[in-house]
Structures are given as structure tokens and as C-alpha cells.
Amino acid sequence: MKIRAFGLAIFLIVFLFGGIAVSGQLGWWKTTSTKVPVTIQSGDFTGQADPMDIRGSYKFTNIRDNFNIPLADLASAFQLSESQASTFQAKELESIDFGNPEKEIGTGSIRMFVAFYIGMSPDQITLADLPQSAITVLLEKGNLSDSTRTYLGGLISY
Amino acid sequence: MIILMEKTALASRKTSQRIRFIVQILFFALIALTALNSYLETIGISIPLISLASLHALCPFGGVVTIYSLVTAGTFVQKIHASSVVLLGLVGITSLLFGPVFCSWLCPLGSLQEWLGKLGSKIFKKRYNHFLHPKLENILKWFRYLVLVWVIYVTAQSGQLLFANIDPYYALFNFWSGEAAIQATVILGLTLLGSLFVERPWCRFACPLGALLSLTNLFRIFRIRRKTSTCISCKKCDNACPMKIKVSAKSIVRDLSCNSCMRCTSENACPVSDTVEMKH
Numbered sequence: 001m002k003i004r005a006f007g008l009a010i011f012l013i014v015f016l017f018g019g020i021a022v023s024g025q026l027g028w029w030k031t032t033s034t035k036v037p038v039t040i041q042s043g044d045f046t047g048q049a050d051p052m053d054i055r056g057s058y059k060f061t062n063i064r065d066n067f068n069i070p071l072a073d074l075a076s077a078f079q080l081s082e083s084q085a086s087t088f089q090a091k092e093l094e095s096i097d098f099g100n101p102e103k104e105i106g107t108g109s110i111r112m113f114v115a116f117y118i119g120m121s122p123d124q125i126t127l128a129d130l131p132q133s134a135i136t137v138l139l140e141k142g143n144l145s146d147s148t149r150t151y152l153g154g155l156i157s158y
Numbered sequence: 159m160i161i162l163m164e165k166t167a168l169a170s171r172k173t174s175q176r177i178r179f180i181v182q183i184l185f186f187a188l189i190a191l192t193a194l195n196s197y198l199e200t201i202g203i204s205i206p207l208i209s210l211a212s213l214h215a216l217c218p219f220g221g222v223v224t225i226y227s228l229v230t231a232g233t234f235v236q237k238i239h240a241s242s243v244v245l246l247g248l249v250g251i252t253s254l255l256f257g258p259v260f261c262s263w264l265c266p267l268g269s270l271q272e273w274l275g276k277l278g279s280k281i282f283k284k285r286y287n288h289f290l291h292p293k294l295e296n297i298l299k300w301f302r303y304l305v306l307v308w309v310i311y312v313t314a315q316s317g318q319l320l321f322a323n324i325d326p327y328y329a330l331f332n333f334w335s336g337e338a339a340i341q342a343t344v345i346l347g348l349t350l351l352g353s354l355f356v357e358r359p360w361c362r363f364a365c366p367l368g369a370l371l372s373l374t375n376l377f378r379i380f381r382i383r384r385k386t387s388t389c390i391s392c393k394k395c396d397n398a399c400p401m402k403i404k405v406s407a408k409s410i411v412r413d414l415s416c417n418s419c420m421r422c423t424s425e426n427a428c429p430v431s432d433t434v435e436m437k438h
Binding site: 005 | 174244425
């Protein structure tokens with residue numbers, strides 16, 4: 001059987017667009033994430049949504065829903081108004097000036113904030129930088145472990 | 159009568175090249191409009207009937223880099239979605255059938271390099287695609303397999319799409335948005351500049367997806383075959399091959415460099431009908 005250019009072109013277009021249409025019908029064609037992090041599979045936090053799986057595309061409302069953290073706490077931790085926070089995406093943190101150019105505040109920061117807030121310890125997560133406002137909120141409202149409280153105490157700048 | 163037949167054959171050749179060009183334009187425009195639409199959405203505008211998917215969601219290579227994460231943790235690497243795995247499956251099937259047709263017919267970055275190469279061949283004439291020493295080319299062509307292994311390894315280790323930082327394909331459709339890393343933009347610039355001198359430099363020497371798809375040349379169903387009984391050994395197929403494969407020395411092309419562009423076939427370069435063809 002011989003393949004000519006015209007036949008190959010038709011096949012490619014029909015097969016690719018047809019394949020996408022069929023996968024869409026089967027529910028496989030997803031071009032956005034579900035905004036639900038994977039769950040932790042072992043240890044003290046088994047079954048809990050994993051803060052380390054928070055993506056830059058997550059809105060603060062997705063984080064509120066997945067981790068039961070009040071939007072007001074998220075907003076004040078990252079110096080936003082509640083109305084700003086309702087549509088804010090984690091990756092947008094990189095564009096905010098937190099007044100300390102040596103700190104890299106981004107998606108890693110929100111992961112760490114959430115992890116500490118729900119009680120995880122520094123040795124259970126990937127550490128990142130936090131703005132001072134986030135440390136304040138954590139110390140006031142977070143469900144902190146002793147090791148986290150000690151760790152955050154060392155980060156407070158006076 | 160003979161002149162008429164020759165004119166008809168020439169027209170047929172031009173038509174078959176135009177068909178591939180039209181398909182390349184179609185996919186280039188589709189991806190460019192989708193990338194633009196994805197950006198416009200962030201400022202509250204959108205183009206009707208065009209997808210809002212991110213560029214990562216429409217690249218089959220995302221399916222490759224996320225395989226490890228999908229199998230071991232049941233999740234996708236950051237920025238990669240299920241659509242990438244679907245596309246990898248579809249592109250994989252086309253490659254099993256026809257070889258890396260994705261590279262030569264569909265990939266927008268490959269198409270752009272090829273179009274720039276046409277400009278380069280007009281500028282440099284016969285020197286085009288002959289600037290590199292053949293020995294150097296023979297070494298460089300293995301580099302893309304190292305890139306493939308490296309990308310899979312670092313993505314599996316980090317769970318992040320680190321390749322995006324050097325990916326010229328991502329830079330090509332995001333240079334206006336500020337999301338493309340500087341390294342990726344520099345690599346894109348070097349790739350496009352290099353395309354004026356060498357045919358598809360990124361595809362041949364560095365593309366990890368091209369490396370993976372090229373392996374299907376070893377067992378694809380429809381192969382480039384040369385009928386030795388009718389071949390007149392004019393070597394026009396060799397001269398037409400952008401990957402410098404010596405088609406005239408083979409009865410079946412199994413070279414990993416072949417990207418199924420069909421330029422060597424009797425529809426294009428080969429002057430004898432039914433002699434160099436893609437067939438089962």
C-alpha cells in the first residue's frame with residue numbers, strides 16, 4: 001500500500017482532530033488542571049491534600065477550599081485585600097513587592113505557608129522564603145508544631 | 159507529448175510540496191492563535207472559536223516528561239495536563255505508522271526552521287546545509303538523545319517542567335508575554351539564526367521529542383522504499399533529503415534522521431514514477 005502526500009495530509013488532520021474529539025467525549029481531553037492537589041500517601045498527614053502540590057495556577061479560593069484556610073488569613077499573610085485574594089493566583093505573588101528584594105516570594109512561599117498553617121513541620125516540606133506578614137499570621141492563627149514555632153521564631157526580623 | 163507529460167509530473171510535484179506547506183501553515187497558525195488567545199485571556203480579551211489552552215497543554219512532549227510522575231504518583235508534572243498525554247498517544251500512533259511525520263508536517267518550530275532554511279538556501283545557494291563538517295554532524299546528531307534522557311531525568315527528579323526554561327518552542331509563542339525564560343529566548347534566537355545556515359538545527363541536534371519519535375524509523379509500518387529495478391541512480395533523492403540521508407544507497411530507509419518529509423519520493427525529487435515511495 002502506497003501513501004501519497006495528499007492522503008497523508010488528510011489522515012493527519014482527520015486523525016488528530018478526530019482523536020481530540022473522541023478523547024473529549026471520553027473526558028480525557030483536559031487542558032487545565034483540576035485544582036485539587038494529590039493527597040499525602042504516608043506518615044502523620046496521610047489522606048491530607050499535599051501543600052507541596054499547590055500549582056502556580058491555583059487561585060487563593062482553590063487553596064481555601066482544599067485546605068480549609070480562611071481567605072482572610074491568606075489575604076493578610078500576603079498583603080492583599082480579601083476582594084483581591086478571591087481572584088488571585090499563586091504565581092502572581094512573584095509580581096508583588098514585599099519590601100525585601102533578597103527574598104524570593106512565589107508559589108513555594110504559599111506552599112510553605114499552607115503546610116505550616118495545617119501543622120506540618122519544617123522537616124516535612126521544601127522550605128522557601130516567607131514575607132514577614134505571613135510569619136505573623138502563622139504565629140497568630142496557624143496550627144503550628146513546636147519545631148515550626150521555633151523555626152519561624154528564627155525568621156522574625158525586628 | 160513528452161513535454162506535456164513532464165509538465166504534468168512537475169505540477170504534481172509542486173502540488174505535493176504545497177500540500178505539506180499548507181498543513182504546516184495550518185498547524186502553525188492554530189498554535190500561534192491559541193498561544194495568543196491564552197495570553198489575551200489574562201487581559202480580559204479572547205478570540206472566538208480558538209482554544210484557551212496553554213501552550214504546555216498542546217505539546218505532546220509534555221506527555222513524555224510527565225510519564226514518570228503519572229506512573230509513580232498518579233499526578234502530572236506542573237503545567238502539564240491530560241491533553242499532553244492524549245496528544246502523545248495520537249502522535250505516537252502516527253509515528254508508528256509513518257515515522258516522525260509530526261516533526262516534518264505539524265511541529266510549528268520545525269516548520270519555521272524549514273521556512274528560514276529556504277531563505278538560507280536562496281542566500282547561500284549550494285553552501286546552505288553544508289557549513290558543518292560531516293564528521294561533526296555525525297557527532298552532533300546524537301546530542302538530542304542525551305537531551306531526551308536528561309530532560310526525563312531532571313523532570314522525574316524535580317517534578318517540575320525545567321525544560322521550559324530552555325525550550326525554544328515555548329519561547330517562540332510566548333516571547334511577547336514575558337513568561338519565556340531568557341535562556342529559552344536566546345536558544346530560540348540561535349535556532350532561528352542557525353536555520354539560515356543548516357537545515358532544522360534544533361530538530362536535528364537538540365529536540366528531545368524528535369529524538370523519541372525518530373526511534374520509530376526502526377519499526378514504522380509505512381517506510382520510504384526505493385525500487386532498485388527502476389532506479390536510474392541519479393541521486394536526486396540524496397540531494398533532496400534535508401537530513402542528508404543517502405537514499406540512493408538503500409532499498410528501505412531506516413535512518414533515525416528521516417522525518418518523513420517525502421521530499422525524496424517520486425512525488426517530489428525522484429524523476430522516475432513509482433520508484434521512491436512511502437509504502438508498506
